[in-house]
Amino acid sequence: MSARDAILAQLSRATPATLRPAAVAPAPVNGGSAVKIRRFAAGLQAASATFAVVSGPAAVPGAIAAYLAANSLPLRICPGEVPAAVDLRNAAQLEYGADRLPDDGGTLVTGCLAALAEEGVVVLASGTRQVAADAFLAATHIVIVESGQLLDGMDDLWPVLRQGPLPRSLHLIRGPSRTADLGVPSRLGAHGPLRVHVILVEPAYVECADPGDT
Amino acid sequence: MTAPTRSVALLVTCLVDALRPSVAEATVALLGQAGFAVAVPRQGCCGQPLLNAGDADGAADLARRMIAVFAGYDFVVAPSGSCIATLREYPRLFAPGSADAAAAQDLAARAFEICDFLDRHAAVLENAPRWDASVAYHDACSGLRQLGIRNQPRALLSQLPGLELRELATAEAAECCGFGGLFCVKYPAVSAQIADRKLDAVLATGADFLVGGDLGCLLHLEGRLQRRGLPLRAVHVAEALAGQVPGGGQGPADGSGRG
Amino acid sequence: MDSRDFPAQAAAALEQPTLQRSLAAMRTAMPGLRATALAGLPDYPALRARARDMRDASIGSLGELLRAYEARVIAAGGTVHWARNAEEACRIVGELCDAAGARRVIKSKSMVTEEIGLNDSLQRRGLQVTETDLGEYIIQLRGERPSHILAPALHLGLADVAATFEQHHRRPRAEPLREAEDMLAEARAELRAAFLGADVGITGANFLVAETGAAVIVTNEGNADLSMTLPATHIVVTGIEKVVPTLEDLGVLLRLLARSAIGEPLSAYTTLVHGPRRPGDAAGPRAFHVVLVDNGRSSLLGTTQQPLLRCIRCSACLNHCPVYTSVGGHAYGSVYSGPIGAALTPALTGIAAAAHLPNASTLCGRCEDVCPVAIPIPDILRHWRSQALAARIGTGPERPGLRAWRYLAAHPWLYGRVLALAARVLRLLSVPAGARRRLRGLGSLGRGWFAWRDLPAPDGETFQERWRRRRLRQRGA
Numbered sequence A: 001m002s003a004r005d006a007i008l009a010q011l012s013r014a015t016p017a018t019l020r021p022a023a024v025a026p027a028p029v030n031g032g033s034a035v036k037i038r039r040f041a042a043g044l045q046a047a048s049a050t051f052a053v054v055s056g057p058a059a060v061p062g063a064i065a066a067y068l069a070a071n072s073l074p075l076r077i078c079p080g081e082v083p084a085a086v087d088l089r090n091a092a093q094l095e096y097g098a099d100r101l102p103d104d105g106g107t108l109v110t111g112c113l114a115a116l117a118e119e120g121v122v123v124l125a126s127g128t129r130q131v132a133a134d135a136f137l138a139a140t141h142i143v144i145v146e147s148g149q150l151l152d153g154m155d156d157l158w159p160v161l162r163q164g165p166l167p168r169s170l171h172l173i174r175g176p177s178r179t180a181d182l183g184v185p186s187r188l189g190a191h192g193p194l195r196v197h198v199i200l201v202e203p204a205y206v207e208c209a210d211p212g213d214t
Numbered sequence B: 001m002t003a004p005t006r007s008v009a010l011l012v013t014c015l016v017d018a019l020r021p022s023v024a025e026a027t028v029a030l031l032g033q034a035g036f037a038v039a040v041p042r043q044g045c046c047g048q049p050l051l052n053a054g055d056a057d058g059a060a061d062l063a064r065r066m067i068a069v070f071a072g073y074d075f076v077v078a079p080s081g082s083c084i085a086t087l088r089e090y091p092r093l094f095a096p097g098s099a100d101a102a103a104a105q106d107l108a109a110r111a112f113e114i115c116d117f118l119d120r121h122a123a124v125l126e127n128a129p130r131w132d133a134s135v136a137y138h139d140a141c142s143g144l145r146q147l148g149i150r151n152q153p154r155a156l157l158s159q160l161p162g163l164e165l166r167e168l169a170t171a172e173a174a175e176c177c178g179f180g181g182l183f184c185v186k187y188p189a190v191s192a193q194i195a196d197r198k199l200d201a202v203l204a205t206g207a208d209f210l211v212g213g214d215l216g217c218l219l220h221l222e223g224r225l226q227r228r229g230l231p232l233r234a235v236h237v238a239e240a241l242a243g244q245v246p247g248g249g250q251g252p253a254d255g256s257g258r259g
Numbered sequence C: 001m002d003s004r005d006f007p008a009q010a011a012a013a014l015e016q017p018t019l020q021r022s023l024a025a026m027r028t029a030m031p032g033l034r035a036t037a038l039a040g041l042p043d044y045p046a047l048r049a050r051a052r053d054m055r056d057a058s059i060g061s062l063g064e065l066l067r068a069y070e071a072r073v074i075a076a077g078g079t080v081h082w083a084r085n086a087e088e089a090c091r092i093v094g095e096l097c098d099a100a101g102a103r104r105v106i107k108s109k110s111m112v113t114e115e116i117g118l119n120d121s122l123q124r125r126g127l128q129v130t131e132t133d134l135g136e137y138i139i140q141l142r143g144e145r146p147s148h149i150l151a152p153a154l155h156l157g158l159a160d161v162a163a164t165f166e167q168h169h170r171r172p173r174a175e176p177l178r179e180a181e182d183m184l185a186e187a188r189a190e191l192r193a194a195f196l197g198a199d200v201g202i203t204g205a206n207f208l209v210a211e212t213g214a215a216v217i218v219t220n221e222g223n224a225d226l227s228m229t230l231p232a233t234h235i236v237v238t239g240i241e242k243v244v245p246t247l248e249d250l251g252v253l254l255r256l257l258a259r260s261a262i263g264e265p266l267s268a269y270t271t272l273v274h275g276p277r278r279p280g281d282a283a284g285p286r287a288f289h290v291v292l293v294d295n296g297r298s299s300l301l302g303t304t305q306q307p308l309l310r311c312i313r314c315s316a317c318l319n320h321c322p323v324y325t326s327v328g329g330h331a332y333g334s335v336y337s338g339p340i341g342a343a344l345t346p347a348l349t350g351i352a353a354a355a356h357l358p359n360a361s362t363l364c365g366r367c368e369d370v371c372p373v374a375i376p377i378p379d380i381l382r383h384w385r386s387q388a389l390a391a392r393i394g395t396g397p398e399r400p401g402l403r404a405w406r407y408l409a410a411h412p413w414l415y416g417r418v419l420a421l422a423a424r425v426l427r428l429l430s431v432p433a434g435a436r437r438r439l440r441g442l443g444s445l446g447r448g449w450f451a452w453r454d455l456p457a458p459d460g461e462t463f464q465e466r467w468r469r470r471r472l473r474q475r476g477a
């Protein structure tokens, strides 16, 4: 008997249990986009990521440049797959780097498949243009989230995934790479990025100008 | 009182019986004050040590005897959460649907730890004694986690005029004291370290007395206190509520300081 | 380290200052972090009940779920292997490495690979194996075992890490390593090279999803993502019990896992991987294998220990255990430590080698209380105690004592006489001590008690004696 058959034979001894219908705790009620954005910002902050909102795709390059300058980082970026409306190639404020990340990490800019407000998470998918490995090799990862991509929480992600073909890999990323193996507090940048910065493109920007403000 | 006096059988518990009879005296006094007719049928052990040692047959044998001993009383009350938790486990020792299981179920439904019992039937103490002392309450694990006893002893103690309740720091509050029955003699060094954490947390509150509801924990903690030469004293909650803390400086129930 | 030596190992652990400092930090910080994170959920008790029921239902239909999972993986271009035991699992992984022509293997922390001794086995084949979780990397350099299922280097301090790196990293250094940042930078550089040069990446899986064929891997460092993306071959090694039916079911467990483990809504990286690189993909392995390991798990089905299979290895039970947080993981001498280790190890190794573990618990019940899938660990520990008792495997002198005591306790009159005698003798032997008398020792008797404690002296007679005497007097009057 093969190991497979032997194990499956063993497993058939199990007494099937039926899943009692239990009320699954409802996800927090969506209190409108301003509340959602506030939650998202708080979730990112709790995960040591940073956050900015811009009113349209045209404002993205400026926001990237501002972030890099504020962190004394070079203005050179290595773009992965970004939303079509965002034009980084012709942005005067930024230096458009090679497709490959420099050996010391560098700054990667990507879009995402979705973002989860409740968990403070961005979801990246593998694909033809997405530089999947780079998201874990870069020193700084800037993620552009389009307003329609921001979901309330994890339970809203699964139906989105079922709508299309499943990507090979899905990465739910919550802030920079960190480790607790060198004591408290956790240290950032264990293997992957030291910094994760999220830029939300939200046309209704004016209505929630200060997402950190409650 | 028009209702017929209801009967309570005292489950003395082995440790109280042999090592601290005053706890049983205090429990009898509290039950009497609450208007119950108290009986003490001749009894052995509830079987907790066997249950925890993994001797389910032995435990079932003792359970049958206890079921017989306590048949016919309205309630069974003990100054111990862990012994009551053992009585509440009895139904699981017998085949579901058997006569033994039904009898065990019946006993389990009548069995209560003293604070829990008073809280249900006589939540206002008749003769709350005066006690000018600060005390920290140790939640013994069986009471806390199996019987849900946390507020009951505090609500009762807070009726003692002059008494000040001090809470342990959160991290230590829910932690075991390290007694664990045979555990405390099998792995004594570990047990003592856990006890020391608990004692240090109590000392940090500045309380004069450590009050608890399970004599096993209390003997273990007090023994460790004595060995370390600490000034803190450990007393059973029943003694405290009945005004019978030996040398505890408790006053009579004069009502002074109430309200 | 052997579970048979628990008492000596535990006593030694109490004297290790670095370990004690880490454990104290864990004890004070973790319960609050966990409680706060769970309080942020709309209805934790309902979610916990749901998780428990869903795990039970999954365990009840493991065969069906694993077949569905396997079909998905095959459809995605991967291969599924089945291993009855540790030896088979190691052989399968070794052969896969050989077939890939591999020389260098990188690993992302996995308790199942610890359980089956995979590293030793691969190294015997001549493969160079590098652990990439920082804590696991450090203890690999030191030749140690994990002391915690999530924080394997919990027993080490910064000075230990510095010494380890100075010994093993061959790099010019102007001054000794002192700062955590410098150690992190050094490890990052060493491991980056290992990632880029590896032929095979091995990861565990926290969960498998039957619906989509996903292996789900959770880390905070991102090392699993690199391990599974850069090398040409990715091998997932995991236990057969890890499978859940749907993505929503996965969501239930994910919402509990990091909150229970580290007090956060999710870990930094939660990754679902569905197979090898597809045509046109920018990255990913060419070959994708999953090794499903039984190693005693299926033998738990239908027993009272079956709920152990619900475990999601969150480590909450360790972090809240008075014994674990006193002695750390190494004292247990087993791969899995703490309450879950004490409950699981006898099933994996047999009770004879692990008899101390179920006994080294106060049965305080906090493990069951904090377990996100409500595993009745104290009941399972009692079960193993009964097995040890039945097999006459002693962990102390309790066996003859228990028998004698059981006889006494069943004869209340005799029992009462013995208790009364004991009370009298102990009273006579006691000495004054403040408000109460005490005993300081009983010669060679009761050493376990008196090594660390006095015994508050009894009154000298039992309550039942006193009560009955009083009754007689009342009746006579």
Ligand code: SF4
Binding pocket: C310, C311, C312, C313, C314, C315, C316, C317, C318, C340, C367, C370, C371, C372, C373, C374, C375
């Ligand atoms: S037994 Fe429960 S608490 Fe312990 S690791 Fe497993 S899931 Fe977590």
